[in-house]
Amino acid sequence: xxxxxxxxxxxxxxxxxxxxRGIAQYDAVRPEQIAPAIEHLLGxxxxxxxxxxxxxxxxxxxxxxEPLEDATELLGRSWGV
Numbered sequence: 001x002x003x004x005x006x007x008x009x010x011x012x013x014x015x016x017x018x019x020x021r022g023i024a025q026y027d028a029v030r031p032e033q034i035a036p037a038i039e040h041l042l043g044x045x046x047x048x049x050x051x052x053x054x055x056x057x058x059x060x061x062x063x064x065x066e067p068l069e070d071a072t073e074l075l076g077r078s079w080g081v
Contacts, residue, residue, distance in 0.1 A: 016078040017041070024081045041075040048072075 012018060015028040016037035048071035051057055052064050 016081060017074075019077070024077070026081065029081060037078050038075070041071070041078055045071045045075055 014033045014037050015025040016033055017040065019025060048067045052068055057063055
């Protein structure tokens with residue numbers, strides 16, 4: 001099982017990381033939170049891609065596609081705020 005995309009302590013400090021699949025807390029977002037959130041999520045995406053291209057990763061939906069979709073969806077949603 002992979003580690004959580006957004007550790008609870010980090011997510012609780014940054015609304016761009018805590019909305020998951022719900023609605024963003026637009027009123028809680030501050031300009032200084034944007035860069036750290038995007039940098040974190042880019043790292044998450046990079047890790048997902050690295051795991052996806054690893055020869056040991058099974059070529060299944062659960063092991064390959066879902067982790068990539070989860071990581072890029074969160075990045076896209078945060079970027080869109």
